[in-house]
Amino acid sequence: MSNLQSETIDQSRRRFLGAAAGAGAAVAGTAAAPAWGGSTLMDTMGSFFQNHYQRMSDEEIADAIGRIERRAKRRYDVDIICRDQPPQEDVVxxxxxxxxxxxxxxxxxxxxxxxxxxxxxxxxxxxxxxxxxxxxxxxxxxxxxxxxxxxxxxxxxxxxxxxxxxxxxxxxxxxxxxxxxxxxxxxxxxxxxxxxxxxxxxxxxxxxxxxxxxxxxxxxxxxxxxxxxxxxxxxxxxxxxxxxxxxxxxxxxxxxxxxxxxxxxxxxxxxxxxxxxxxxxxxxxxxxxxxxxxxxxxxxxxxxxxx
Amino acid sequence: MLLSFIRDAVASMFRGGRRYWLWLGFLALVLLAGLVAYGLQLSQGLIATGMSDQVSWGFYISNFAFLVGIAAAAVLLVIPAYVFHRKDIKSVVLIGEGLAVAAVLAAMLFVIVDLGRPDRILHMLPVIGRFNFPQSMLAWDVVVLSGYLLLNLAIPFYVHYCHYRQREPNFAAYFPFVVLAMFWAISIHTVTAFLFSSNTGRPFWHVALLGPRFIATAFVSGPALIIIVLQVLGRVTRYPIPASVIDTLALIMTVALQISLFFVGVELFTDFYNETAHAASVRYLYFGLDGLASLAPWVWTALLMNLVAVVILTINPLRRQLRLLNLACLLAFAGIWIEKGMGFVVPGFIPTPLGEVFEYTPTAVELIVSAGIWAFAALVFTLLAKASIAISLGDVSAERAEGEGSPVMASG
Amino acid sequence: MRGSQSERRLLPAIALAAGLGAALLALAPAADLPPISEEGHRSLREHPPGPEPDPGPPAGFTGYPDAPQVSVVSRREALSHYPCADCHAHMPANPERRKLSAPHPGLLDHGEGRFWCLECHDADRRNELATLAGDTVSFDRADQVCGQCHGDTHRDWTFGAHGKRVEKWQGERRVYSCAHCHNPHDPAVRPRAPEGPPGIRAGLEPMPDKGRKHPPVYPWQPVDEESGHE
Structure with a gap:
């Protein structure tokens, strides 16, 4: 039996632990109400009028990220972290x-x-x-x-x-x-x-x-x-x-x-x-x-x- | 005056006999069914269609490609009417332009129903959105189709308005636009061909012959439809349809069908004499790949229809018989619709660029939505033709509007 | 479909456990070996390696010109039958080829019969490896030993065309050692089950009978009437 496979097992164990942690977090989080109106309506309007990524100001991108995170919460009941990671200099x-x-x-x-x-x-x-x-x-x-x-x-x-x-x-x-x-x-x-x-x-x-x-x-x-x-x-x-x-x-x-x-x-x-x-x-x-x-x-x- | 023109024209659209209203009602019903089906598609997403990542365009874009050809074919009336001053053709050119308007609108609708996010269509607008012009061929298509729509609305509007006021239209004023419309008609179909032929990863489309083939087939399906439509109008209205117009259109159609069949042969020879991997889609279309050949019966039927049509059209005594000519028109129209619609768009995706053979069958939703759009096109054309004929016959005019006499429509 | 995939993912684990068990059973205790004390099985986590310094690269090999700095993920910590010197310090080195019992690996299927333990393991310092020239090499730099035969691969590994860089593409180059992926006593990679095939768009059916891809036709193949090219 090669070590190659034991490594895969290691990875799948890590995967399992990660999934378990995620599930725990999901249970701990309060269930968001997918109600229409309020922030849902605001987010829908915000998405509709959202500009092209390359034309948004930093604040607009921050708003868009807020909408993305709230939508993920409503849809999947998960607190995601969305970042706007810029490309590095001198890297292709x-x-x-x-x-x-x-x-x-x-x-x-x-x-x-x-x-x-x-x-x-x-x-x-x-x-x-x-x-x-x-x-x-x-x-x-x-x-x-x-x-x-x-x-x-x-x-x-x-x-x-x-x-x-x-x-x-x-x-x-x-x-x-x-x-x-x-x-x-x-x-x-x-x-x-x-x-x-x-x-x-x-x-x-x-x-x-x-x-x-x-x-x-x-x-x-x-x-x-x-x-x-x-x-x-x-x-x-x-x-x-x-x-x-x-x-x-x-x-x-x-x-x-x-x-x-x-x-x-x-x-x-x-x-x-x-x-x-x-x-x-x-x-x-x-x-x-x-x-x-x-x-x-x-x-x-x-x-x-x-x- | 302008307002009363519009009011009278619109009013004339909705005056008619029982059969006229039955026809409108039928179209409205199909349109309604299409709207319901589209509502279903909107609520479920494009999963309601039979399309997949492998075949990502289907029945909608097939009809789009075909309808752009119909729209472009209006130029076949425009050129003899305005450039060669054929009086007979000039009498029906406005009807041809009405057909172009209906076809362009329907083509645009076929693109819109194909969108995954129709709510974001404003992103296509300049300034508000971001329009990738002149890079994207789809952006080009939006420009040329919109322009063509405007031209085909503006020129007949002006001419009808003059007729309404019972004046002779100022030829010098609108002739430049007619010339523009002529070139524009060729451009809409060429650009639509480029939309496909620009894709290097799809060898089935990536051929220089595609533009000429599109024009040739458009000049078959367009006249075929116009010949039928003119005869129908000649029967249900008292508008005179000169037989010479039908003759001219039949002749154009004959030559165009001969050329487009020649093009088919040229393609088949090039693909099959020394068969390369680039011929895989053609092989799939005509013979199937990996035992999958759902398009083959269709394309062979189309080829047969076109062959029968070209025989009828080419032999003069046969073409002169109206009944046989109509048969040829129906056969060629259906044949080109298959060949240039599903038989052209779908094989471009089969096999995929990675060599997978995954077939496509439109769902009921797609078929009903498409029927709805065709009904919409027929409705638009009916209403435009109705007003156009009323004005041309003098049933609707400024004089009558002032004289308070309610115009008598002879249509049934 | 995903369920069966995760089951399949477990298969190598079961196979590995079974294989290890079988290997241990197969090792019948050899008569002329002293019994191994419990001491010999100490794990490294509980008993960190002794004060022996890392021997560093062997004197004979000067490295490749322009080679990048790499740091090898340590393997010493992962070795379960270690440190070897705990037993071997009390035993004379025996260069004779013979069957060994646990905790030694039961199999040496490397080099087509040309190798014995001491080709790679240092006879005098059992917690280290050794080159053919006799230089001592740490387990963490097994590449120095493997690279003596697998020269091209070693060069590729050094420059990053072979092996695997861990965690980051940027910054310090941390790479796996040869033995992280290849079992030095049995380097062949066994076939294993793949993850499941690609999905079909939800709501659509897969194409019927997918085994019909036309294979290319080679002159050495008999032409099959049914499956051959038309």
Missing amino acids: FGYALNISKCQGYRDCVSACVRENNLDRGSQMEYIRVLEMEEGSRNLEHSEHYYDPDTVPVEGKYYLPVQCMQCDNPPCVKACPVEATWMEPDGIVVVDYDWCIGCRYCMTACPYQARHFNWREPQIPSEDINRNTNYLGNRPRPRGVVEKCHFCTQRTREGRQPACQEACPTGARIFGNLLDPSSEIRYVLANKKVFRLKEELGTEPKFWYFTD
Whole structure:
């Protein structure tokens, strides 16, 4: 039995303890009345007239954050902390994924779902792991719904796909209302309070990285991640598009994204592309890397490599 | 004077016989059903539709693409009427423009019902909102459709107003707008084609031929509809519909259908002679992928309809028979609706950019909402045509309004 | 669906427990070994390591030029059968290959039969590792030992292309040691159950019979009439 698995157990125990603490907090908190009128009405009006994120003053953002926290309280009965974490100076994030390491466990997927408060039980998953045929990189031969007893399956390799944080993002160009844009740290974010839900960005994305809230997101209260960020994992409304944002709530504080932390194989390498001594720069300089659909001119900041 | 014009015109819209009211009532009923279905969709969210992350646009956007083509086809009456001064066509050009107004409105509605957050539509406005112009092709589409709507409201408004006052419209005053409208008509459909063809990740749409194909199919479905509508109007009103107009439209439609079928062949050759991964959507559309082929029967039916229509239209003696011409019009209209609607929008999403084959079937909610919007378009057109004909026939005019004589409508 | 996933998540835990038990049972006490006292099982938490100083990197290896500063997550604290010297201080080193009983690992499936304990463990200072050249290396710098054979991997690990950086991408580089992820006595990574497949949009059905993805056709494969490409 390898240590690799004992580490996973450790993580699941931690997960369990975290969930238990969350449940405790939820029970301790007083049940908020979801009544119409009063602060609910004020919040609805406030949301309706809320400006674009990039045009709001600090006070307006503080008001918006108050509404977000109150809405989470009403909807999930959880006290979340929503911050407006700014991008760091001289940082542009990049990701490198070692496909000779990836075993197709999908631990990254489930960690992402929990970390980013994704709708459970619908199809809201930012990462999709493709089971590929050895000897081929044709995505049309990939299997998305593989579910064998154990992975890796002989004759297959695994290719996780998520938002590539393109440097020339076609989704940003497509949005008719500028509800999505690239931040100075290279992350393509969405203002969930500005998006009109036309889904043109989903059409424009060549990586199937954008996802739509077809219904009101449903998350058990005890599973809510209370550490949230405005342009990140705060609870989203129905009818808007969302996507991987490299865990802004973590990475802008210097922490690793949840998928990197969850990966038991060490296949995921995250870091600052502007730092010549960073791990990711070493990978780009020393490994033979490729990017998905590079020929489309999207300039992804997500690389794949092999040992 | 202007106020009495509007008052009289609106009043004329709601004067008519029993059959006219039955027709209006029927449309209102369908519209009502559509509103109820839309209410359901609003309360549940777009989960009430059959769309998914894989196929994120469906029946609504399919109808949108088709209706923009109908709207653009009004230019086929505008050009011969105002540029070549065809008297016969000039007599029906206002009806064509009414059709354009109805089609543009319906197209816009199809986009609005497709929105996840229609409450935020104001975000599209300049200044109040943030309008991503000229970057976003959808922003372009909003601009060209709004502009086209305004042009097609303004020009007929002016001409009708002159008729109402029994004056000859000042040709020099409105001709520049007519020229603008001509180019604008082509632009609305080209921009709508670019809306799709600009997506590099969707090889099915990412072809330069898309713009020309859109125009060609628009010039089939548009005249087909106008030919039918004009004949109906000729029967239910005493407005004279010259046979030469039908002939001209049929000829345009013939050539356009020949060209658009040629385009289909060109695409099929390029996709299948040396089949690449980029042909996957076409393969799905015509033959299915991974055993999933729900669109194939539809697209083959559409192809068959268009082929029968082109045979009828191409052989002169057949086309000259009104009954066969009408059959060809119905076949071509339905054929293009399938080919350019569901047969065009949905395969763009299948397989997904990651190679997944996930099919799409519209739900009852989508179908009823769409029927409601079509009924709305028919209602708008009926009312506009009603007023237009009343004014053109002189039943409604400033003189009569002053003479207190209640105009007699001959329609049934 | 999520319920079955969490069950599956538990599977490795059960398997691990069962595996450990079986390994311990399999280790029949070897006749010529002295009995192990209770003392030998002391955990490190209760009995912190003795005053032995960290031996530091071996003298032979000078490191890679331009290598970044890394701090390795300590492994000494995680070792349950430690410190070894408590027993081995009283025993002469025995270089002969033989079956060992608990608390030694029951398995040495590394190096295809080329290794014995003392290839990696320091014969004289049992709480440390040793290089082939005989330099003493701390358990916390196992990479110095592993890297003797796995040179390319060691270089990648040093620069961050292999292994895993812990907690932060920024600031001090804290990385896992080789043995955090690879069992040095049995380094092969076993297959395990994946997390569940992606969901379908609520209210929609999955596509029927999803096993039909056309595989690529290779010349060494017989053409199957049914599943092959048309």
